Amino acid sequence: MIPAQFEYLAPTTVExxxxxxxxxGDDAKIMAGGQSLxxxxxxxxxxxxxxxxxxxxDSLRGIREEGDTIVVGAMTxxxxxxxxxxxxxHAALISRAVVHLADPQVRHRGTFGGALxxxxxAGDLGGPALALGAQFxxxxxxxxxxxxxxxxxxxxxxxxxxxxxxxxxVRIPKHTGWGAHYEKFVRVAHQWSxxxxxxxxxxxxxxxAEARIGLTNMGSTPLRARAVEDAxxxxxxTEDAVGEAAQSAAEGTNPPSDLNGDADYRRHLATVLTRxxxxxxxxx
Amino acid sequence: MTRIEMTVxxxxxxxxxxxxxxxxxxxxxxxxxxxxxxxCDTSNCGACTVHLDGHSVKSCNVLAVQAAGHEVxxxxxxxxxxxxxxxxxxxxxxxxxxxxxxxxxxxxxxxxLLNDNPHPTEEExxxxxxxxxxxxxxxxxxxxxxLQAAGGASx
Numbered sequence: 449m450i451p452a453q454f455e456y457l458a459p460t461t462v463e464x465x466x467x468x469x470x471x472x473g474d475d476a477k478i479m480a481g482g483q484s485l486x487x488x489x490x491x492x493x494x495x496x497x498x499x500x501x502x503x504x505x506d507s508l509r510g511i512r513e514e515g516d517t518i519v520v521g522a523m524t525x526x527x528x529x530x531x532x533x534x535x536x537x538h539a540a541l542i543s544r545a546v547v548h549l550a551d552p553q554v555r556h557r558g559t560f561g562g563a564l565x566x567x568x569x570a571g572d573l574g575g576p577a578l579a580l581g582a583q584f585x586x587x588x589x590x591x592x593x594x595x596x597x598x599x600x601x602x603x604x605x606x607x608x609x610x611x612x613x614x615x616x617x618v619r620i621p622k623h624t625g626w627g628a629h630y631e632k633f634v635r636v637a638h639q640w641s642x643x644x645x646x647x648x649x650x651x652x653x654x655x656x657a658e659a660r661i662g663l664t665n666m667g668s669t670p671l672r673a674r675a676v677e678d679a680x681x682x683x684x685x686t687e688d689a690v691g692e693a694a695q696s697a698a699e700g701t702n703p704p705s706d707l708n709g710d711a712d713y714r715r716h717l718a719t720v721l722t723r724x725x726x727x728x729x730x731x732x
Numbered sequence: 733m734t735r736i737e738m739t740v741x742x743x744x745x746x747x748x749x750x751x752x753x754x755x756x757x758x759x760x761x762x763x764x765x766x767x768x769x770x771x772c773d774t775s776n777c778g779a780c781t782v783h784l785d786g787h788s789v790k791s792c793n794v795l796a797v798q799a800a801g802h803e804v805x806x807x808x809x810x811x812x813x814x815x816x817x818x819x820x821x822x823x824x825x826x827x828x829x830x831x832x833x834x835x836x837x838x839x840x841x842x843x844x845l846l847n848d849n850p851h852p853t854e855e856e857x858x859x860x861x862x863x864x865x866x867x868x869x870x871x872x873x874x875x876x877x878x879l880q881a882a883g884g885a886s887x
Contacts, residue, residue: 450752450753450754450757454751456734456751456797458797482793486795487793490754490774499751501798503798550863552845552863553781553841554793556784556787557790
């Protein structure tokens with residue numbers, strides 16, 4: 449299967465990319481790593497007239513530290529996110545999650561910003577980004593604006609990025625010293641999550657001082673398990689206490705039903721995976 | 733048509749291609765490098781795995797124009813001067829194939845894996861090959877071959 453014909457545009461600056469987008473509008477599609485877009489185009493589920501490849505824009509690549517924040521360029525490849533020492537130290541949940549995303553070949557091509565802007569509810573980065581309170585920098589003709597994680601994911605494959613805008617970087621507040629774990633449930637190793645739970649916790653002795661939990665594929669967008677986060681505060685990191693708090697993991701969710709499992713099964717999975725993720729994250 | 737130039741298995745090549753041409757089709761149909769196979773055509777199976785600037789990618793999920801200016805290595809570029817690559821040798825020794833369809837992709841991914849992690853455990857090998865499917869389910873000997881190529885199993 450090959451994609452329908454299109455014209456290929458390869459800008460080398462964000463400004464060039466934005467002007468191509470302004471010129472071609474709805475007929476154009478932005479390509480980051482292409483690991484989700486190309487399969488969709490090959491199956492002819494999408495047939496843009498213009499593909500704007502961001503691969504040649506070097507300024508969108510790289511990870512840096514800015515005060516209390518780690519800034520990840522939107523075109524940073526998953527493999528580089530997974531190997532990055534700054535993220536491992538200050539936002540370990542991202543490091544733990546990205547190694548479960550697809551397979552090594554896809555992680556060599558796919559990008560952090562591309563996956564987040566694609567906003568597949570079964571994608572492995574949305575939940576962790578939400579849990580860590582990431583800020584999304586979106587650039588358009590009028591300049592850049594910042595969108596909070598809570599406002600970024602709007603619906604299935606839909607984000608706050610406007611038609612004339614590009615996601616340029618993701619700013620992740622440091623969670624230095626927080627434990628983290630990403631618990632993913634799949635039938636086949638490299639597939640999309642049936643359900644996954646990302647947990648990051650700050651321990652104070654043997655007690656959980658703060659917890660952030662992001663749910664993958666429990667609704668049309670990534671979701672926070674806020675009831676569990678609240679219930680965990682001040683609890684010991686024991687199987688009983690965490691298991692009790694995790695009972696409310698599916699509260700406020702709206703999981704899909706498909707061949708991998710119905711919504712009730714996913715609600716059950718959310719409680720089990722949340723318990724496992726929090727207990728693993730709380731390990732010293 | 734878009735003009736592209738790249739290095740494939742050590743040789744400079746240039747062509748005019750349609751932007752929609754996938755790298756795997758460019759390799760097979762334009763360059764005759766049919767050692768790289770199309771398996772699932774949905775970027776699941778990994779049969780089309782090649783190296784782009786030294787790192788494994790699924791060439792059915794990369795446009796030829798995206799590889800322009802870069803260096804591609806296929807299964808046909810692994811052997812040097814008539815000598816099989818150690819991973820090819822190990823696949824042969826361990827009989828790490830049944831029908832052989834997944835083999836080029838398995839070998840390219842195994843080489844990538846060993847470049848990153850020269851002494852993997854068995855579990856690391858299995859995880860490292862998660863993007864490559866063997867429909868004969870002959871994984872056991874494939875894993876053995878990768879461990880042998882790594883210079884003996886560590887567990």
